[in-house]
Amino acid sequence: MKIVIVGGGAAGLMAAINIKNDNNEVVILEKNEEVGKKILVTGNGRCNLWNFDMHYSKYNSSNPELLDKIITPEYEDDALNKLVELFSILKNKNNYLYPRSNKATTVRDVLLHVCNKLGVEIITNYTVTSIKKTDKFIINNDITCDKLIISCGGKSLPITGSDGSIYSILKDMGHTIIEPLPSLVPLFANESYLNKWNGIRCDAKVTSIIDGKKIKEESGELQLTDYGISGICVFNISRDIVKALNEGKNANVQISFLELGEDEKVYFELEEKNNTVYELLLKVFDKKLIKILLDKMDINPDAYIKSLTTKEMSRLADYIERFNINITGHGDFNKSQVTQGGVSLEDINPDTLESKKIKDLYLIGEVLDIDGDCGGYNLGFAWMSALKVSDHIC
Ligand SMILES: Cc1cc2nc3c(=O)[nH]c(=O)nc-3n(C[C@H](O)[C@H](O)[C@H](O)COP(=O)(O)OP(=O)(O)OC[C@H]3O[C@@H](n4cnc5c(N)ncnc54)[C@H](O)[C@@H]3O)c2cc1C
Incomplete structure (x- = not known):
């Protein structure tokens, strides 16, 4: 034979x-x-x-x-x-x-x-x-x-x-x-802050959201780049997003910057009262990211946490736990690991x-x-x- x-x-x-x-x-x-x-x-x-x-x-x-x-x-x-x-x-x-x-x-x-x-x-x-x-x-x-x-x-x-x-x-x-x-590709966005966060790597949870519906979440090292987001966790949610964009649907990724890596402990309390907003963020996030978060949050960075209204507190939490980025494109076959x-x-x-x-x-x-x-x-x-x-x- x-x-x-x-x-x-x-x-x-x-x-x-x-x-x-x-x-x-x-x-x-x-x-x-x-x-x-x-x-x-x-x-x-x-x-x-x-x-x-x-x-x-x-x-x-x-x-x-x-x-x-x-x-x-x-x-x-x-x-x-x-x-x-x-x-x-x-x-x-x-x-x-x-x-x-x-x-x-x-x-x-x-x-x-x-x-x-x-x-x-x-x-x-x-x-x-x-x-x-x-x-x-x-x-x-x-x-x-x-x-x-x-x-x-x-x-x-x-x-x-x-x-x-x-x-x-x-x-x-x-x-x-x-x-x-x-599939298994980086995702592209069209936001003015991308150049500012280029090069940051951090542990995070990413969730794909298609036409307003949560599809898949993945945790791991997130890479913030001048074109959008990348890293294994992004690759693993890219499949549905590529398909959705191809079908003309709306795709977003929600980033939880507070997702802890396996080797990290929770010392961080959002309610910590003796810090200003800036001081609190400084302890946890990359400086470049803090600037972007503060610009979007519209909260006075020098305000003491204890002075924030409930609304402001929840806005603070929203931006660091539910940061939303609209996805406008994705890597092509030259950038994809699998079809x-x-x-x-x-x-x-x-x-x-x-x-x-x-x-x-x-x-x-x-x-x-x-x-x-x-x-x-x-x-x-x-x-x-x-x-x-x-x-x-x-
Ligand atoms: C950058 C990158 C990193 C990756 N890393 C990993 C990893 O770490 N772990 C993992 O599990 N997967 C990884 N993958 C995915 C994995 O490599 C593929 O899924 C796997 O190699 C597919 O194997 P295959 O034999 O089906 O196809 P292929 O490996 O693509 O082999 C197909 C072969 O067929 C030949 N061929 C095609 N058409 C014809 C034709 N008409 N006539 C004759 N020959 C033809 C091609 O030249 C090729 O040699 C990665 C992929 C990429 C691109």
Whole structure:
């Protein structure tokens, strides 16, 4: 049996390793000059390849009701076992797993090494532009195979090879493509104070609000920039905001600057009476931020807390706990870590990831309409989906 895998990224390499045996021929077709280019940029070059808190609820899709059928505890265990087998020692930082070397190159190089050792054929500089199906698959009128696995990724960071060009081929074969949009991106705003808060990093809670309705909240380090807001907590709420803006809806983010980090204790009492407003804020916030807060609050900074009216007190609390910023845009695919949308989950068998439209065609990784939060979930799905297909094919 000859099996062709289109796309030598995380999912494709993992599938090849698991499928190759003495009785089959496994070929990876990769458009880049080398495989695993995206792996190299993951986790800021360190590759956060898994999360111990793995669960289908960390993932999103246009068909969320199918997620628990695709991402099951069995494959969570299998994927982690496989990672341990491949990498032997893994670093655990607050449930985020990394290779011992702290280098993404290790992950790519180990996967490539094992593929070569097993006899997987890797053809680089090969872009798949057409797929036909008779009794066999015919790729680019050139290569034939019995089973075909598509692992071409989404559209995020196209310089790594995943440019979404496979969607139209899959659409022509009968699949529904849910509109691909960027996710895990920074969010843009158009406020006069952005230049003033540029460079501040602080612990905060951010809540996405779409057309006045609270959608999702996340806590963590918030980065205030001259274009808006960024940081992992912002990335994790960006999905719904990108979708909403795309649909012409109104999107806001509420920031609670008083969210405490895990290592902080509550020494701060809003009701502290012996401070002026300025003194109180000075103890807790970056000076640049205090200026912005005071300008917006319209409270005399030299007023003693004890002299504030109930209305002023609640305005003070409002601005530091419920600071509102209107979101006007978001990072594009060049800035996004993952693509939301892709091949509809309704078109695949959740137990095997085989297409319901074309027999012997399988879809794995980011090309599917599944995207995860930051923290190792997207590579996690690449591994889990690869193992699921391998189990079925072998
Ligand atoms: C900056 C950044 C940081 C990230 N950090 C993390 C992280 O730390 N942890 C995490 O879990 N996730 C992270 N991700 C997300 C994660 O990298 C992806 O979700 C994951 O790599 C997807 O794997 P994949 O194999 O499905 O697709 P890809 O890795 O995108 O691989 C697809 C491959 O298919 C090839 N290809 C595409 N079309 C064709 C074609 N027509 N013919 C032939 N070949 C083709 C591409 O060249 C590419 O090599 C990050 C993403 C980015 C952009």
